[in-house]
Amino acid sequence: FHCTETLRKYPPGSIVQRRSNASYTFTGTEVTTTADTTLIIPVWAIHHDPDLYPNPEIFEPERFNEDNEGSRHPMNCLPFGNGPHNCIGKCHVFITFIIVFRINAGIIAFQRRDIQTTRRKWGSLP
Numbered sequence: 001f002h003c004t005e006t007l008r009k010y011p012p013g014s015i016v017q018r019r020s021n022a023s024y025t026f027t028g029t030e031v032t033t034t035a036d037t038t039l040i041i042p043v044w045a046i047h048h049d050p051d052l053y054p055n056p057e058i059f060e061p062e063r064f065n066e067d068n069e070g071s072r073h074p075m076n077c078l079p080f081g082n083g084p085h086n087c088i089g090k091c092h093v094f095i096t097f098i099i100v101f102r103i104n105a106g107i108i109a110f111q112r113r114d115i116q117t118t119r120r121k122w123g124s125l126p
Contacts (some may be wrong), residue, residue, distance in 0.1 A: 003097040004064040006054070007079035012043040016081045043078045052076050
């Protein structure tokens, strides 16, 4: 939850760009795009919209617990975009966050070991 709330407050990018491949009319509106239109999605503005996130400047990880997650549209949180063209670094960020969190919490510890290296001559077998 902490990682997602952090990315909501401080998204890696403030906008996401997409190009439409066909005409589309947005549901519930009279807004229509034509093919090859560049769309700019304001990620930062969505993440800080008080209608979607009450008190958006307050850090509340509980916004992303299972109960709240199911009641929210999946496009309301887009730190890495969404769909088939989302950021390829998304998995890396979440894995890194988990490792750093566990190190800081004392769940994982790394130990340094001195390794002796020997220089081998070309052609010699181990």
